[in-house]
Amino acid sequence: xxxxxxxxxxxxxxxxxxxxGFSEAVFCECKxxxxxxxxxxxxxxxxxxxxxxxxxxxxxxxxxxEFENVYYNSEARTLALIKNPVEKIGEVAICTGGTGDISVxxxxxxxxxxxxxxVSKYYDIGVAGIHRLFDKxxxxxxxxxxxxxAGMEGALxxxxxxxxxxxxxxxxxxxxxxxxxxxxxxxxxxxxxCAEGMTVVNIDxxxxxxxxAAQINKKIASNKY
Numbered sequence: 300x301x302x303x304x305x306x307x308x309x310x311x312x313x314x315x316x317x318x319x320g321f322s323e324a325v326f327c328e329c330k331x332x333x334x335x336x337x338x339x340x341x342x343x344x345x346x347x348x349x350x351x352x353x354x355x356x357x358x359x360x361x362x363x364x365e366f367e368n369v370y371y372n373s374e375a376r377t378l379a380l381i382k383n384p385v386e387k388i389g390e391v392a393i394c395t396g397g398t399g400d401i402s403v404x405x406x407x408x409x410x411x412x413x414x415x416x417x418v419s420k421y422y423d424i425g426v427a428g429i430h431r432l433f434d435k436x437x438x439x440x441x442x443x444x445x446x447x448x449a450g451m452e453g454a455l456x457x458x459x460x461x462x463x464x465x466x467x468x469x470x471x472x473x474x475x476x477x478x479x480x481x482x483x484x485x486x487x488x489x490x491x492x493c494a495e496g497m498t499v500v501n502i503d504x505x506x507x508x509x510x511x512a513a514q515i516n517k518k519i520a521s522n523k524y
Contacts, residue, residue, distance in 0.1 A: 304341050308334055313345050321414050321513070324506065327378070328353035332361045339366060339380055348385070350413045351378035352406065352506045375405035375505070377413075385415045389520030391512045392442035393418060394432075394459060396425030396449030399474040403505040404448045407470065410509025411446075416516045426454045436462055443519040444512040447497075448505065450474025453485025460494035466515055467497045470508045 304311040316322045323342065327335055335351070339362050342349040351358075359371040359378050370379045391411045395404045401422055408418045421439060424431040432455075439445060440463050447456035448470040456469030469492075471485035478484060482502035489499040500507045 304345075306337060306341060309338060311338065311341055313342075313347065316347065320517070321510070322348045322350070324350045324352060324410075324510070326353060327351045327355075327358055330358075332358050336361055336365055339369075342380060343382065346382050348382055348413070349380045350410065352376065352410075354378040372405060372409050374402050375409045376402070377406060377409040379409065379413050385413070387412065387415055387417045389416055389444075389516040390442040391416045391418050391444045391446065391509075391516050392421060392439045393446045394421045394424055394435075394439065394448065394455065396423075396447075396451065396453075396455040397427075397474065398423050400448045400450055400472045403470055403472050403503050404446070406505030407446050407448065407509035407512070408505075410506050411513045411516070414510065414513035414517075416444075416513045424455075425449060425451075426458065429458070432458070439463065440465070443516045444468065446470060446508045446512055448472060448508075450482060450485050451476075451479055453488040456489050456497055456499070457492035457494040460492065460497040467494075468508045468512055469497050469499045470505060471499070471502050473503055 335358050354376050363369045368381045393404050393408050421435045445467045447459045449455035450472035453471050460467040469489040471482045473482035
């Protein structure tokens with residue numbers, strides 16, 4: 300049977316690294332400061348890495364007071380406890396349509412790096428000035444996996460997918476005016492793209508994009524396909 304630690308309000312999956320190859324992640328938005336400190340304390344005792352997402356500044360400061368080797372990215376709202384440094388391999392390219400999409404892209408970047416990928420960033424290269432994308436496309440093509448983050452109409456993912464031979468993960472964001480419907484418009488554009496090979500995650504879900512990209516990159520970089 301797989302083991303977990305029961306701390307009443309949470310059951311911590313301490314064998315996830317063994318089972319899936321990647322350590323635990325914690326969604327922190329709905330947790331109290333006290334709960335989060337206790338969660339990190341248990342993983343610290345186990346000598347395991349853990350990544351928190353949607354972490355507030357208050358939560359981050361409380362955890363950082365307790366432990367060393369805890370890194371907070373305020374833009375990504377991620378909090379990484381590193382007990383065992385992970386070697387970074389391969390490359391994941393992360394692109395955004397605009398500056399407003401960067402917070403979601405940073406969540407993807409921090410996640411991919413936490414799980415062992417090198418990351419290159421290409422921000423504000425959206426379709427309103429598509430020559431900016433073309434200036435960077437040769438660099439982007441060198442990556443094993445590409446993440447395209449865009450709000451408004453969400454066209455960036457389909458355009459990049461039509462220009463590269465690598466897997467593309469598209470992330471719709473909630474950036475946009477009224478009829479963007481808080482990201483639904485971008486989501487539907489990405490889901491209905493005719494560019495083959497593009498996968499779409501949920502609105503503002505940089506974490507899942509970064510996680511999936513790291514899984515794919517690990518397989519490619521390790522020559523396991």
